[in-house]
Amino acid sequence: xxxxxxxxxxxxxxxxxxxxxxxxxxxxxxxxxxxxxxxxxxxxxxxxxxxxxxxxxxxxxxxxxxxxxxxxxxxxxxxxxxxxxxxxxxxxxxxxxxxxxxxxxxxxxxxxxxxxxxxxxxxxxxxxxxxxxxxxxxxxxxxxxxxxxxxxxxxxxxxxxxxxxxxxxxxxxxxxxxxxxxxxxxxxxxxxxxxxxxxxxxxxxxxxxxxxxxxxxxxxxxxxxxxxxxxxxxxxxxxxxxxxxxxxxxxxxxxxxxx
Numbered sequence: 001x002x003x004x005x006x007x008x009x010x011x012x013x014x015x016x017x018x019x020x021x022x023x024x025x026x027x028x029x030x031x032x033x034x035x036x037x038x039x040x041x042x043x044x045x046x047x048x049x050x051x052x053x054x055x056x057x058x059x060x061x062x063x064x065x066x067x068x069x070x071x072x073x074x075x076x077x078x079x080x081x082x083x084x085x086x087x088x089x090x091x092x093x094x095x096x097x098x099x100x101x102x103x104x105x106x107x108x109x110x111x112x113x114x115x116x117x118x119x120x121x122x123x124x125x126x127x128x129x130x131x132x133x134x135x136x137x138x139x140x141x142x143x144x145x146x147x148x149x150x151x152x153x154x155x156x157x158x159x160x161x162x163x164x165x166x167x168x169x170x171x172x173x174x175x176x177x178x179x180x181x182x183x184x185x186x187x188x189x190x191x192x193x194x195x196x197x198x199x200x201x202x203x204x205x206x207x208x209x210x211x212x213x214x215x216x217x218x219x220x221x222x223x224x225x226x227x228x229x230x231x232x233x234x235x236x237x238x239x240x241x242x243x244x245x246x247x248x249x250x251x252x253x254x255x256x257x258x259x
Contacts, residue, residue, distance in 0.1 A: 008051055011179040018186040019047050019081050023178075026052045028070075032077035033132045036143035039079060040134040049182060051076035068147065069155055072165075074174045077132070077145040078185060084192060086140040090235040090251070091195035092131045093117050094202040096144045099188060100127060101205065103180035104148075107172045113206035115213065115228065115237050115256050121164035123258055125149075146181070150174055161258055199231045206231075213239065214257040215249060223257055 006025035015021045029035055032050045039045040054070035068075060080092075097113055104111050104119070104127075111119040111126050119127040127148040133140045149156075150172055152165040166172040191198050203209075209229045215237075216223040226239040226249075235251035 008175050008178060011175050011182075014179060015182055015186075018183065019189065020049060020078060020182040020186055022048045024048060024050045026050065028052065028054045028056065030056045032075060033130060033143065033145040036077040036079055036145070037132045037134065040132070040141040040143060041083075041136070045079050046081040047079065049076050049078040049178070051178065068149070069153055072149065072151045072153055072156075074146070074148040074150055074177055076178060077143050078182065079143045080141070080185075080189065080192075083139040083141050086133075086135045086138055088192065088195050089131075089133050089135075089140050089142060090233070091192065091198050092133075092142050092144060093129045094231065094235070095188070095192055095198050096129050096131065096146065098198070098201055098205065099184035100129065100146060100148070100181055103177060103184050104166070106180050107166070107177055108170050109166050109172060113202060114258070115206065115231070116235060116251050118256075118258075119148075120258070121168060124162050124164035125258060126164040126166070144185075148177065150177070196233075199233075203231050213237070215239070215254050216257055217249060217254045219253075 008023045008025055012023045029052045032052050032055065035050050052075050055075055097117065097119060101111050101113060101119060111121060114120045117129040118125050127146065130145045131142055132145060133142040149163050149165040151167050156163060156165065211228045213226050213228050214223050215226055225242040229238040229240060229246065232238050232248045236248045238246065238248045240246050
């Protein structure tokens with residue numbers, strides 16, 4: 001008897017002819033990003049997407065956990081085909097966020113981009129992005145890790161800060177959403193050759209300049225309010241603090257708070 005197809009087999013067939021035609025499904029894994037990192041640089045896995053029902057050790061920025069009950073989220077990592085200049089790696093999460101936002105919009109979910117790597121519904125986190133890479137000299141291979149809250153359950157009430165889910169607006173099919181995201185990746189991958197153009201697109205869709213942020217810089221005693229001006233080369237955020245001057249907040253040294 002043939003083994004049953006995994007839940008994403010049909011869209012895998014529909015993606016034939018794109019640069020992202022293969023999906024590896026795992027009911028459970030430690031982390032799709034960890035799985036993908038082990039494959040980076042091997043051309044046999046170019047364009048592969050690893051999608052999991054549940055991650056035992058899902059992670060976000062700065063070592064924070066990404067916890068999602070099995071069956072409630074779309075959790076995947078996609079290995080981009082080929083390599084890219086290592087000095088351009090900073091733009092990949094922003095390019096990924098644009099693709100995810102467009103795909104969500106096609107499914108009726110209008111999410112907001114939030115620096116550095118989140119998508120929000122209102123004040124609550126709907127999706128997060130964490131990319132991983134492997135460099136060799138001036139070239140790098142990269143994989144895009146994405147987690148999207150899709151279906152709310154009773155246990156979601158315990159999440160702090162509160163999370164948003166696609167079905168807060170309307171039901172969304174996870175397989176169909178993954179298909180839409182991978183088609184966006186396929187249609188826009190060439191844009192990675194022009195990081196500044198991607199940055200300007202991200203700014204426009206994130207409401208910059210003029211969007212208000214509450215930021216906490218590592219080593220500072222308290223968070224502060226600021227107006228975002230632009231996305232800096234390297235992924236930092238150019239801001240004007242309330243009552244202060246203009247400065248650039250490093251991607252590695254700050255958190256953007258949602259509450």
